[in-house]
Amino acid sequence: VKSFAMKEVGEVGWIEKPKPDCGPYDALIRPLAVAPCTSDIHTVYSGAIGERNNMVLGHEAVGEIVETGDKVEDFAAGDKVIVPAITPDWHSRDIQDRGHQHSGGMLQGFRFANVKDGVFREVFHVNQADLNLAHLSPEISMESALMLTDMVTTGMHGVELAEIGNGDTVVVLGIGPVGLMAIAGAAINGASRIFAVGSRQVCVEAAKRYGMTDHINYRDGDTVEQIMESTDGKEVDCTIVAGGGQDILKQAVELTRPGGTISNLVYFDEGKELPLPRFEWGNGMAHKDIRGGLCPGGRVRMEKLSRLVEYGRLDPSHLITHRLYGLEGIEDAFKLMKEKPRDMIKPVVMV
Ligand code: NDP
Ligand code: ZN
Structure with a gap:
């Protein structure tokens, strides 16, 4: 079947690959809507997870089931489903001692376009359908559902990790879309003042809509100085890292009070080490807790996030600024993701 793949580090293109087999607990799915992710760009162009040859890309999809294995109970051909970016092996013992994101090894819950082919193809495979798919509620749009698979679960996870x-x-x-969903999650969780750091105007407008109270443009001067000026030098309770370069954790430590929490969502794609500021980290004794994590996946997570949309707490569809059509649209969407035009937040492809 026709597939959009990482041919090798730095190169993408269309390839033909055999239709995947459907195991007894699994499902085969035809995509209805898909989106590229900034992480795909790190994977392809920085080789962040290592070399991959002819690996089909993509991990954000809503689709229609075309086939299920004979042990699948709650899903059948024709059902429209939300497919989370993270689709772990729920039979692995690792689930019990390291969390589903790391079942089968560190980050191995992240299967699409990492350990197996992704969703950018005419038909793709999902393991353990009963635990890795959620029914698409007729109450929510396909576009909103698509944002749940990665952007919403990731942004919300930043909020959960930062407590x-x-x-x-x-x-x-x-x-970007991840930080914006972190803002929305922070607001839902009762944050008072929410500083949003970024420069693209379209993102700033969206940030306002999702709950930002103060905008900081990192291009206008030092981020930490700008924030400290408006708080009279007082650090914040929590910092969520959803963008920036290799040394962004330094700023997060400087910005967060002793006893506060930093949660990282960035997929760092270069360098062997990540720097921390010794003094601001209390010479190691400040109780500034640094956490970082891969977003949760699985059926229950998608069902819960879906309810946030259904009951009007969150409208993730405002993230979508660009729409492409047909399977071929994936190539242009991917290009857009690489180039990040300044009027873009998130592109989607309606297949
Ligand atoms: P975007 O590229 O769309 O957004 C990045 C944001 O960071 C932009 O707002 C950008 O500002 C801002 N930025 C850039 N440099 C700085 C700086 N020096 N200081 C402060 N802000 C800066 O990315 P996404 O939202 O799509 O993704 C964010 C990260 O999350 C990526 O690394 C992605 O790979 C990762 N990710 C992680 C997941 C997880 O499970 N943990 C899942 C999905 C994604 P500007 O307005 O100037 O562009
Ligand atoms: Zn992603």
């Missing part, structure tokens, strides 16, 4: 609670002050470093 944001009522009245907390928050900085979100980076306001």
Whole structure:
């Protein structure tokens, strides 16, 4: 079947690959809507997870089931489903001691375009359908559902890792689609003041809509100085890192109070080490907790996030600025993701 793949580090293109087999617990799915992710760009152009040859790309999809294995109970051909970016092996013992994102090894819950072919193809495979798919509710749009698969679950995870609670002050470093969903999650969780750091005007407008109270443009001067000026030198309770370069954790440590929490969502794609500022980290004793994690996947997560949309708490469709059509549209969407035009937040492809 026709597939859009990483041919090798630095090169993408269309290839033909055999239709995947459907195991007894699995499903084969025809994509209805897909989107590229900034992570695909790190994977292809920085070779961040290593060399991959003719690996089909893509991990954000809503689709229609075309075939299920004979052990699948709750799904059948014709069902429209949300396919989370993270589709772990729920039979692995690792689930019990390291979390589903790392079942089968560190980051191995992230299977699409990492350990197996992704969703950018005419038909793709999902393991353990009953645990890795969620029914698409007729109450929510396909576009919103597509944003749940990765952008929403990731942004919300930043909020969960940072343990944001009522009245907390928050900085979100980076306001692409991931940072924007972190802002929305922080607001839902009761954050008071929410600083959003970024420069693209379209993202700033969206940040306002999702709950930003203060905008900081990192291109106008030092981010930490700008924030400290408006807080009279007081650090914030929590910082979520959703953008920036190799040394962005330094700023996060400087911005966060002793006892506060930093959660990282960035997929760092270069360098052997990540720098931390010794003094601001209390010479190692500041109780500034640094956490980082891959977004949760699985059926229940998608069902819960879907309810946030269904009951009007969140409208992730405002992330979508560019729409392409047909399977072939994937190539242009991927190019857009690489180039990041300044009027773009997230492109989607309606297959
Ligand atoms: P984008 O590239 O769309 O957004 C990045 C944001 O960071 C932009 O707002 C950009 O500003 C801002 N930025 C750039 N440099 C700085 C800086 N020096 N200081 C502060 N802000 C800066 O990315 P996405 O939102 O799509 O993804 C964010 C990250 O999350 C990526 O690394 C991605 O790979 C990762 N990711 C992680 C997942 C996980 O499970 N943990 C899942 C999905 C994605 P500007 O307005 O100037 O562009
Ligand atoms: Zn992603």
